[in-house]
Amino acid sequence: MTHPPSLSEREALLKTALAYFDAYGADLARWPEQARRTAEALAGDARFEAARETALALDRDLALVTAPAAGDALKERMLAAAPGRRPSQGAPLLASLFAGRRFAPAGALAGLTALGFAAGMVSTPGGASAQEEALAYAEAAIASTLSEEDAFWAIEQ
């Protein structure tokens, strides 16, 4: 808009802005792009600022509620249930740790997976291959401990 809005235009803009505060809150970054331009035209308007304060109070309340992080055990279970072919090679050393055992010790399995996740977390954006390699190692160990029936059961559950 290249000229200041008329009184009636301003009223219409204000009505629109109040609806956006109602839906999206005080943070204009959450508003649709077009609506942000409406807000710019109303900056400094007393009713607009009052509505922003009201919305901000609710935003602050909502920020109090946090969600916990998903645990590694959950990720392990989902990884174990993923369909796919068994790795035919790779990670023979880790796989051999559990050779002849139907189930890996829980701590060892968690540690292995944590190793895979940690490798993923420290990898740079360009380090996808390192992350995949770590995952493949963890996967190979998991696969060596699960029978065909276990995997099928997990998928069908």
Next chain:
Amino acid sequence: MTGGEDSDERLVARAGEGDRAAAGALVLRHTDRIFAASYRMLGDRSAAEDATQETFLRLWKHAARWKPQGAKFETWLYRVAMNICLDRLRRRGRERPEEEAPERADIAPLADERIEQRQRRAVVEEALAALPERQRAAITLCHYQELSNIEAAAALEISVEALESLLARGRRALRERLSPRRAELMEGARHDASPLSL
């Protein structure tokens, strides 16, 4: 694709072909967000874990023939998760959730938290839990998961206008519930140096 991370769509295609490394990458990339959204919908860790796991089991089941169909993969995944959560809430018979307060005990290391902040948070959690399910879903996706309005509407399979209506009604209901307790909340805020209190 050379270097960089694979797109979700490419990983899903590979997972569908049996590539477990691709499946692992999807788990790493999306579990936290899906779990957080499920937790905010269902109100306790155990139920959120079940819903997250079911979401991924459906992904594994459909990965081989998954097609974008106009939506981003993540939006599709949120849609699956939200449908699972809404279905579970309905099955729980929680049309009036305020009658059955959700378990919210494991949000953070509560032993280290100040009592005031716990109380303030509990008040807001109760208000959120009391919202009708779809209003809570809209606020979860837009406010907490920071999806765009188009993505959130797609995840809930509604129009953007309908999403905005859910958001506005939800926020209004929250304000009505929280306003009478504003003095209590503000009193806690004055004594709390946590960055969450802004």
